[in-house]
Amino acid sequence: MKDIIFDLRNIGMCYRKAASLPWNDNKFWALHDVSFQVNSGETVGIIGRNGAGKSTLLKILAGIIKPDRGSISRADVAITMQSFGAGFDERLTGRQNIFLSGLLLGMDKQQIFKRVDEIIGLADIGEFIDEPIKHYSSGMRSRLGFSIAYYVDTNVILIDEVLAAGDQAFKEKTSELIKQKIKSDRTVVLVSHDMPKVKELCDRVIQIENGRSLEELSVEESIERYLKTQQKK
């Protein structure tokens, strides 16, 4: 029997308009009714149209926000969301930002010290690493962000691929690295619009439409259903 990592039942989540008091009704429901489970070692793809609530769902899995309805239980394991460039400060150097972002993503100082050279190597930034990142090109910045997140190593990882950036060569490189990570025995939840990749990597697929999870089908059938809804639009 496999351990259940995530167990979501009838999750609903609403955002509130800023500058509104907690007791005022300014709600905007991003998720209405989502239920699914993720077992240990699985790679689960989450697909759905823009604005369906995929990113919100990932934030709930990561424990960044709490659902307003329904229940979620999480196994007691370290979970990281691959957030690129979390907490970057424009005026600090690449090296300083590695520490800042690494700490935020959950690494401790020793881990960062150990991995800092590898991170710099993967980001391929060269001497610019000791320059303030405001002088970086957007490609360099996203490479640095990716590399930091890549070296945060936990057994459960959440990936929002829609956010990935960089030039074509780097995209291919990162895509390869992520694939390797996914194929290991980690538990992965992957938000993606790239259907061939979902087909290749995912054991299961959850489709979200208008804040609701649809009935779970096999990977192929899910993708077919998703492509149909895309055409209807």
Next chain:
Amino acid sequence: MLSKFINLITFRAIAELKSEATRTYAGYLWWILEPLLSLAVYYVAFKYIFHRGTGNFAIFLFSGIVIYRFFAGTVTRSATSISSGHGLMQLVYVHKSIFPLSVVLVNLVKFIVTLLLVIAVVWLSGIAPTWSYISLLFLIFLQILLTAGCSMICAAITPFFPDFQLILGTIMNLLIFLSGVFYEISTLSMKAQYLLRLNPIAAIIEQYRMIILHGAWPDLQFLMPAIFESLILLFIGAFLVNLFNMYFPKLS
């Protein structure tokens, strides 16, 4: 868990200090220039326009300004700290108290530097330090509690009510006149003394001066309300931020 929390606050504070210094030509020098400039403004206003202040008025004023600025500057900056951390809190889970608390730490470092400058200036003017300076540590600690409490309260209010930030500016402008920065509380009527010392920052400033300008030990009796209020404010602040900890990321 706690060590991670402290690490994060410390590193964010160091990063902020470095980053601030790169923003201007004078860099770290601004830690001292800023209070000196505001000293110049108030000194001219009170000495030459209102013809107030006697003796060591410049030192008296400078000490008050430096202590008050630590409090007011931190609370004002903290007020927007959770709001401006909105992007970050969408990416990683952090306890939202790190936003105001790292502002407190940033300003504490600057405050210590300027306080040392005040002490140096006082010494140069002929008042040598005494053993009572040890009790400065207690006052600094008390001021940290007070400042952290008020900072967390204000940081928790602004996301719901952004206008508060503007109101806060006015409150701070008013509070400086009620904190004995420009005058000695002990020269006022008994009733005014009693009321002013209920203001924790006024009581704290008065006792700082007792130590630095008179070489005396602080009068604990006058600090009791401040100690009591600081603890209550700290408790309220921590409670509010913790209460809305998971709510802030949902405000969009």
